[in-house]
Amino acid sequence: MKTETSQTKTAPSAAEIQTWLVDYLAEALEIDAKEIDPEVPFQDYGLDSSAAVTLTGDLGEWLDRELDPTLLVDYITIKQLSEYLGSTEEMVL
Amino acid sequence: MSSVTIQNPGASLEAIQHHYDVSNEFYKLWLDRACTYSSALWEEGDTLDTAQLRKIDFHIENSRAKGVDRVLDIGCGWGSTLDRLVDKYDVRQAIGLSLSETQTQWIRDRKNPQIQVHLESWSEHSPTEPYDAIISIGAFEHFAKLHQTSQQKIAGYREFFQRCHQWLNPGSYLSLQTIAYGNSKPEDFSEFMANEIFPDTDLPRLSEIVEACEHLFEIVTLRNDRACYERTCRAWLANLKQNREAAVRLVGEETVARYEKYLQVSIVGFYSGKLVLLRMALRRLDRPYRPLKRRQG
Ligand SMILES: C[S@@+](CC[C@H](N)C(=O)[O-])C[C@H]1O[C@@H](n2cnc3c(N)ncnc32)[C@H](O)[C@@H]1O
Numbered sequence: 001m002k003t004e005t006s007q008t009k010t011a012p013s014a015a016e017i018q019t020w021l022v023d024y025l026a027e028a029l030e031i032d033a034k035e036i037d038p039e040v041p042f043q044d045y046g047l048d049s050s051a052a053v054t055l056t057g058d059l060g061e062w063l064d065r066e067l068d069p070t071l072l073v074d075y076i077t078i079k080q081l082s083e084y085l086g087s088t089e090e091m092v093l
Numbered sequence: 094m095s096s097v098t099i100q101n102p103g104a105s106l107e108a109i110q111h112h113y114d115v116s117n118e119f120y121k122l123w124l125d126r127a128c129t130y131s132s133a134l135w136e137e138g139d140t141l142d143t144a145q146l147r148k149i150d151f152h153i154e155n156s157r158a159k160g161v162d163r164v165l166d167i168g169c170g171w172g173s174t175l176d177r178l179v180d181k182y183d184v185r186q187a188i189g190l191s192l193s194e195t196q197t198q199w200i201r202d203r204k205n206p207q208i209q210v211h212l213e214s215w216s217e218h219s220p221t222e223p224y225d226a227i228i229s230i231g232a233f234e235h236f237a238k239l240h241q242t243s244q245q246k247i248a249g250y251r252e253f254f255q256r257c258h259q260w261l262n263p264g265s266y267l268s269l270q271t272i273a274y275g276n277s278k279p280e281d282f283s284e285f286m287a288n289e290i291f292p293d294t295d296l297p298r299l300s301e302i303v304e305a306c307e308h309l310f311e312i313v314t315l316r317n318d319r320a321c322y323e324r325t326c327r328a329w330l331a332n333l334k335q336n337r338e339a340a341v342r343l344v345g346e347e348t349v350a351r352y353e354k355y356l357q358v359s360i361v362g363f364y365s366g367k368l369v370l371l372r373m374a375l376r377r378l379d380r381p382y383r384p385l386k387r388r389q390g
Contacts, residue, residue, distance in 0.1 A: 048281065048282070049281075049282075049358050049361045049362060049365075049367070050354070050358050052361065053354060053357045053358050053361060054354070057357075069357040069358075069360050069361050070360060070361050070364040070365070072361075073361060073364055073365045
């Protein structure tokens, strides 16, 4: 009997992804989540390319989908990234 | 034809061996068949193997090495260019320089009488006869150290171009390929790359190369093929993923993860244009610039 929860679970929405990213960044920067503005570019939080690659990898693991390491080059804020990922969930491999 | 040797202004022997002497078997798992460790040159329908050969052929043509007597390959890696020079381009003697012991041993073990390899930096090289062409692919990245000023870097690079000038026959060419900073500055680069992947190494900027070779070489062609390097890193990463278990058995989980991350960070760098890939053909100036003498009026 294979009724894994992951199969019945729906993919996270843009809003859920946004919350995950805010919490992730707050924890990485050791600041309060309230201080993170989803419309401020990742770069302005001091995220260099190595940190961006780590974030993308961790996010992909949480979403259980393969994410390209260049994602944060084109989607430069939490808002842009979560809206993009929330709208493309059907492309899950 | 010998030269006074100077101290290597770039990354040290230890730093180079930190990266390149991980294990031949490990690199064989994810590089092309000939173990070429630099950006390929891609065209429609290429595989990594054919794109690497295309790149090597490009530099052999760029350096006008076909059918000549002696060619120097500075930073020869595992020797894929040396092999091609003597096997396919009728070069009588191909001489390689590398700071990696596993690489030089690997080339010596193949016992090709037309190929010689020296475990030494260009700054220690002292040839007995001149060269008809020089190729250097993916080594210039190592010719400056982190935290040098731009002026210091240029001085070291100029030393390199002076050597090449001195060793080349009149009218000969140098074909150069290197990563450079693009839409970025050294301080944008992560500690990760500097400390864990290429310790002791700083990349050039195009302007530094141009200044360093002025009046020694003229730039004949220059291309920025950063998309080629992005694609090459993607191919390497895919190979490494495919052979992940074998790679972990050889070098351990931590090293494999470190290389995966390095390839991903490189993909981001080339994709975003923070890093560029320069390919230049340089012709030796046989009469280097001399200032005009003004008559005393
Ligand atoms: C990225 S590998 C490229 C190898 C080869 N050209 C290829 O494309 O496969 C860089 C090479 O540069 C060599 N190298 C680094 N610093 C050097 C120096 N100062 N003098 C000579 N070789 C050097 C390394 O030992 C290594 O073989």
